[in-house]
Amino acid sequence: MKKGKKFIGLLVTFVLLLMQATVVMAEEKEWYELKEKPLDEIVITNEDFNSEVEITPYTRYIMNVTLTLAKLSSSSLNMRSEVFCIESVSKITTTFDLQKKSGSKWVSVGTGSVSQSNSDHMYKSMTASGVSSGTYRCVATTTVTGKTGYTETVSGISGTITL
Secondary structure, eight states: OHHHHHHHHHHHHHHHHHHHHOOOOOOOOOOOOOOOOOGGGOOOOHHHHHTTOOOOOOOSSEEEEEEEEEEEETTEEEEEEEEEEEEEEEEEEEEEEEEEEETTEEEEEEEEEEEEEEEEEEEEEEEEESOOSSEEEEEEEEEEEOTTSOEEEEEEEOOOEEO
8 A cells, every 4th residue: 555655655745856847848939120221321122023022902092991881681682882083083983782691602792883983082881771681792893984084993892790
């Protein structure tokens, strides 16, 4: 009986010593220091365009586009687009594509467009009524045409809503 207690005591001591010697490595989070750099110090060469460098697109007129999908009731959804331009343009158009999740795919269940002429902003919405239960999202494409005829387009996807 004494040998059994000694053995258990030694085993517990050994396990405790092993636990103290165990090193746990925490995952190192990726973090970058961002510093401001004057634009006149940035040089982009033709080689940059021939490589696989991605450059964030620059828009001439569009400052900001916001897309919102909201639940109005248990059977209606509202899609809203807010567009702000740097100056007055000939036309702002947003095309909404309401999509419903079917398995692992998104299927179009309704489309519509809103537009406004001769303005530097647009705040318009469309409502889908009689919507059945499921998970929905909105894909919107906004096209702006300047007074010179120059056109630019941006697209976005809203968050999802489940009815």
